[in-house]
Amino acid sequence: MRFDRVRLEHFKCYADADLVLEPGVTVIHGPNGSGKSSLLEACFFALYGHRALDKTLDDVVTIGAEDARIELWFSHAGRDYHVEREIRVRGDSAQTTTCVLEGPDETVDGATDVRARVTELLRMDSEAFVNCAYVRQGEVNKLINASPGDRQDMIDDLLQLGKLETYRERAKNARLGVKHVRDDKRGALSELESQITEKEDEELYQRLNGLESELKEVENEVAQLETKREPAAETRQQAETVLEEYREAQADIEELESEIADLEAAIEKREAERERKADEISEHRETAEERRSERASVLAETELDRPESAALEARREELESRLEEVRESIQERLLEKQEHASTAERAAERAEEHTAEAQSKREEADERERDLESDREQLSERREKLSALEETVATNREAFDEAPVDRDGVEDHRESVASDLTDARERVAELEATLTAKREAVAETERLREEGKCPECGQPVEDSPHVETLDDDREAVADLEAELEAARERVTELEERLRRAEEWVERAADLDQRESNLENLRTLVDEQAGNFEERAAAVERLREEADDLEAEAAEAREAAAEAREEVATVKTAIGDLNTEKSTVDEALERLDRVVDLNEAITEHEDAVARLREQRANLTEQNDLRRERLAEKRAERRELADEFDEDQVEHARGEKERAEQYLEKIDARLEDLHEREIDLRDAIGGVRNDIETLESLHQRHEEVSATVDRLQSLYDEAYELQEMYADLRAELRQRNVRRLESLLNETFELLYQNDSYARIELDGEYDLTVFQKDGEPLDPEQLSGGERAIFNLALRCAIYRLLAEGIEGETPMPPLILDEPTVFLDSGHVSKLVELVETMRGFGVEQILVVSHDEELVGAADDLVTVEKDTTTNRSSVGHEGGAIDAAALAELTGDD
Numbered sequence: 001m002r003f004d005r006v007r008l009e010h011f012k013c014y015a016d017a018d019l020v021l022e023p024g025v026t027v028i029h030g031p032n033g034s035g036k037s038s039l040l041e042a043c044f045f046a047l048y049g050h051r052a053l054d055k056t057l058d059d060v061v062t063i064g065a066e067d068a069r070i071e072l073w074f075s076h077a078g079r080d081y082h083v084e085r086e087i088r089v090r091g092d093s094a095q096t097t098t099c100v101l102e103g104p105d106e107t108v109d110g111a112t113d114v115r116a117r118v119t120e121l122l123r124m125d126s127e128a129f130v131n132c133a134y135v136r137q138g139e140v141n142k143l144i145n146a147s148p149g150d151r152q153d154m155i156d157d158l159l160q161l162g163k164l165e166t167y168r169e170r171a172k173n174a175r176l177g178v179k180h181v182r183d184d185k186r187g188a189l190s191e192l193e194s195q196i197t198e199k200e201d202e203e204l205y206q207r208l209n210g211l212e213s214e215l216k217e218v219e220n221e222v223a224q225l226e227t228k229r230e231p232a233a234e235t236r237q238q239a240e241t242v243l244e245e246y247r248e249a250q251a252d253i254e255e256l257e258s259e260i261a262d263l264e265a266a267i268e269k270r271e272a273e274r275e276r277k278a279d280e281i282s283e284h285r286e287t288a289e290e291r292r293s294e295r296a297s298v299l300a301e302t303e304l305d306r307p308e309s310a311a312l313e314a315r316r317e318e319l320e321s322r323l324e325e326v327r328e329s330i331q332e333r334l335l336e337k338q339e340h341a342s343t344a345e346r347a348a349e350r351a352e353e354h355t356a357e358a359q360s361k362r363e364e365a366d367e368r369e370r371d372l373e374s375d376r377e378q379l380s381e382r383r384e385k386l387s388a389l390e391e392t393v394a395t396n397r398e399a400f401d402e403a404p405v406d407r408d409g410v411e412d413h414r415e416s417v418a419s420d421l422t423d424a425r426e427r428v429a430e431l432e433a434t435l436t437a438k439r440e441a442v443a444e445t446e447r448l449r450e451e452g453k454c455p456e457c458g459q460p461v462e463d464s465p466h467v468e469t470l471d472d473d474r475e476a477v478a479d480l481e482a483e484l485e486a487a488r489e490r491v492t493e494l495e496e497r498l499r500r501a502e503e504w505v506e507r508a509a510d511l512d513q514r515e516s517n518l519e520n521l522r523t524l525v526d527e528q529a530g531n532f533e534e535r536a537a538a539v540e541r542l543r544e545e546a547d548d549l550e551a552e553a554a555e556a557r558e559a560a561a562e563a564r565e566e567v568a569t570v571k572t573a574i575g576d577l578n579t580e581k582s583t584v585d586e587a588l589e590r591l592d593r594v595v596d597l598n599e600a601i602t603e604h605e606d607a608v609a610r611l612r613e614q615r616a617n618l619t620e621q622n623d624l625r626r627e628r629l630a631e632k633r634a635e636r637r638e639l640a641d642e643f644d645e646d647q648v649e650h651a652r653g654e655k656e657r658a659e660q661y662l663e664k665i666d667a668r669l670e671d672l673h674e675r676e677i678d679l680r681d682a683i684g685g686v687r688n689d690i691e692t693l694e695s696l697h698q699r700h701e702e703v704s705a706t707v708d709r710l711q712s713l714y715d716e717a718y719e720l721q722e723m724y725a726d727l728r729a730e731l732r733q734r735n736v737r738r739l740e741s742l743l744n745e746t747f748e749l750l751y752q753n754d755s756y757a758r759i760e761l762d763g764e765y766d767l768t769v770f771q772k773d774g775e776p777l778d779p780e781q782l783s784g785g786e787r788a789i790f791n792l793a794l795r796c797a798i799y800r801l802l803a804e805g806i807e808g809e810t811p812m813p814p815l816i817l818d819e820p821t822v823f824l825d826s827g828h829v830s831k832l833v834e835l836v837e838t839m840r841g842f843g844v845e846q847i848l849v850v851s852h853d854e855e856l857v858g859a860a861d862d863l864v865t866v867e868k869d870t871t872t873n874r875s876s877v878g879h880e881g882g883a884i885d886a887a888a889l890a891e892l893t894g895d896d
């Protein structure tokens with residue numbers, strides 16, 4: 001078998017890769033992490049799916065991609081196959097969405113079926129594949145480190161010996177199954193046997209005979225008793241008929257007696273009722289009599305001699321029309337009284353009003369008179385004042401005749417005097433200032449003269465032109481003093497004149513005032529004197545009016561008194577009318593009473609008639625009842641005469657005897673019936689038991705036949721089981737010997753040194769390495785490199801053993817080695833190259849090796865380079881151009 005081509009899409013670090021694989025030795029090389037191992041894993045995965053993975057399915061899909069596609073073309077036993085898988089990531093997990101294996105005459109669909117088919121074709125499952133053909137990176141020690149048991153399983157599996165074990169196991173299970181069933185059946189058989197023994201111990205047939213003969217006896221006795229029973233039952237029947245008739249007659253008599261009693265009671269009750277009604281009648285009669293005598297006495301007070309209703313009615317009409325008349329008169333009189341009373345009231349009011357008005361008029365007149373008097377006194381006072389004022393004014397007017405000016409010029413005069421006074425005062429002030437200056441100048445001149453200096457220019461006095469003026473100056477001072485004296489006198493004189501002028505001004509104003517006062521007073525007096533007469537006349541008028549009002553008031557009072565008298569008269573009339581009204585009312589009441597009494601008397605008479613009739617009815621009813629009573633009594637007598645006591649007594653005796661006899665017979669019959677039923681039950685039970693026993697015998701026969709058959713089946717299964725065990729031991733022995741020799745051969749080829757003599761593989765697949773000196777060594781005690789060599793040797797030996805096949809040659813998968821040189825020194829690398837070539841020589845179709853080693857690269861038929869783009873982190877694969885030596889290839893493949 002060989003791989004022809006692998007194509008990848010989004011598988012791990014591959015975005016898109018397509019690689020054709022040649023037969024022979026292919027070395028895959030490239031830097032770390034470039035994707036070499038991934039390429040081999042892809043092939044493995046293509047064949048076995050997720051079983052080829054250590055991790056989960058989503059691990060194979062390029063991180064970030066949604067789906068991956070892996071396709072592998074391979075040829076096997078001369079046929080071409082193509083397997084395709086598509087993995088799709090959904091959420092957190094991935095699923096195989098497509099899985100198809102296409103062969104020359106088959107197409108297998110679905111991951112499970114494809115894996116089963118691949119396992120069948122290659123005769124190995126994924127585990128066997130890695131144990132034999134595919135030495136994964138870092139798994140070189142896997143087979144050595146495994147326990148002998150595991151190793152045995154692994155190699156047995158690879159050599160298909162596992163199947164024999166499976167068959168043996170199946171045979172054993174079948175045997176155990178049969179044993180289980182057989183044991184069950186045996187148990188059932190012994191159970192049946194004990195049941196049969198139990199039943200047979202019961203002596204069933206004998207019991208059945210005894211029961212049946214007893215049943216016959218019972219039936220006979222029953223028949224006899226029933227013949228005796230019949231006449232006794234008849235005698236009892238006849239006696240019962242006689243007694244029954246007697247009881248019926250007795251019941252009829254009782255019924256009649258109760259009817260008789262009822263009738264007697266009813267008659268008595270009606271009699272009592274009749275008595276009561278007679279009492280009621282006499283009560284009504286008495287009451288009617290009382291009413292009649294009352295009516296007679298009332299009638300005596302009226303003007304009637306008989307209580308007839310027509311007369312009563314006529315009298316009533318008469319009285320009622322009179323009553324109406326009296327009522328109307330009272331009404332009229334009341335109105336009249338009302339009118340008079342209100343007239344009296346109005347007149348009294350009027351009198352009072354007039355009196356009050358007269359009073360107020362008088363008071364007003366008095367007041368006005370008093371005012372007039374005081375005004376007269378005032379006027380005479382004013383007249384006196386007026387003449388005094390006239391005198392004063394005349395005197396003042398005369399005083400102005402002596403005045404310096406006339407009355408109109410007084411103000412102008414005062415103003416001119418005042419102005420003169422101002423001038424004079426200014427003159428005095430001027431003179432005083434001039435005088436003071438002159439006096440100071442004189443004093444200075446005198447001082448300077450004493451000092452000898454000129455007062456004018458300060459030069460020495462001698463010869464000063466100014467000294468001569470001093471005398472003149474002294475004269476001027478004296479003049480000024482005289483002039484000032486005169487001016488001061490003029491001021492004094494003018495002050496006196498101003499005072500007088502002011503006095504005149506005052507007097508003129510005073511006179512003006514008085515003259516105007518005088519004028520006013522005069523007008524006032526004239527006016528006052530004018531209206532006195534008129535006012536006195538008004539007072540007189542008021543008094544006259546008051547007199548008139550008082551006269552009217554007196555008239556009104558008289559009218560009121562008259563009206564009151566009228567009221568009294570009318571009142572008396574009303575009193576008379578009321579007396580008459582009550583007389584008529586009483587007469588009417590008496591009439592009413594007579595009518596009422598008439599009615600009462602009639603009612604009582606009616607009641608008497610009614611009660612009499614009821615009594616007559618009652619009498620009639622009781623007569624009828626008495627007749628019926630007589631009938632019932634006759635009937636009762638007849639019934640009582642009908643039956644003879646002796647006859648009844650006889651029937652009773654007969655009945656009792658018959659009953660006692662029947663009781664005895666019936667009790668016995670009942671016992672017999674019960675016994676009969678019991679016997680029939682027991683017979684049924686025994687018959688059933690007999691049937692059961694028979695079927696138990698039959699069942700026993702069947703089961704013992706089955707047990708015999710099971711036993712022989714069990715023996716056969718045991719033989720089969722033993723046979724598979726023997727076969728496996730034998731085959732394994734043969735394979736172990738062949739594997740041991742192949743292992744020694746390969747190891748010798750691969751191992752350079754000369755330390756070890758041989759390797760032993762025993763029946764339990766225990767591996768032992770023997771040193772030259774014959775000392776044994778556990779493979780785990782070997783060095784790391786030695787172990788790697790040992791493992792490679794073992795792998796290759798197994799691969800060869802399988803290739804040789806158990807029954808002829810088998811097409812093997814490519815031998816795949818991932819980094820096999822890791823632990824090897826250069827010498828051993830050379831040996832590995834040799835081994836590879838030897839394997840090729842043994843007819844291994846295709847060897848795939850991942851390695852960096854130059855020597856291995858050099859030995860390759862085909863060189864595949866894997867690279868990783870550092871920017872995209874995506875890997876690519878390709879053949880190293882011309883690396884294939886066509887001649888060498890022809891030589892290598894020539895042996896196939």
Ligand SMILES: Nc1ncnc2c1ncn2[C@@H]1O[C@H](COP(=O)(O)OP(=O)(O)OP(=O)(O)O)[C@@H](O)[C@H]1O
Nearest residue numbers: 012013032033034035036037038059060061062063
């Ligand atoms: N699902 C994935 N998606 C993308 N990259 C992946 C995925 N799984 C693995 N890788 C990357 O693939 C690269 C290749 O790994 P691989 O083991 O094939 O390399 P190698 O060439 O065998 O290296 P070495 O020489 O060290 O054995 C790794 O760098 C890893 O990060």
Ligand SMILES: [Zn+2]
Nearest residue numbers: 454457458459
């Ligand atoms: Zn001078």
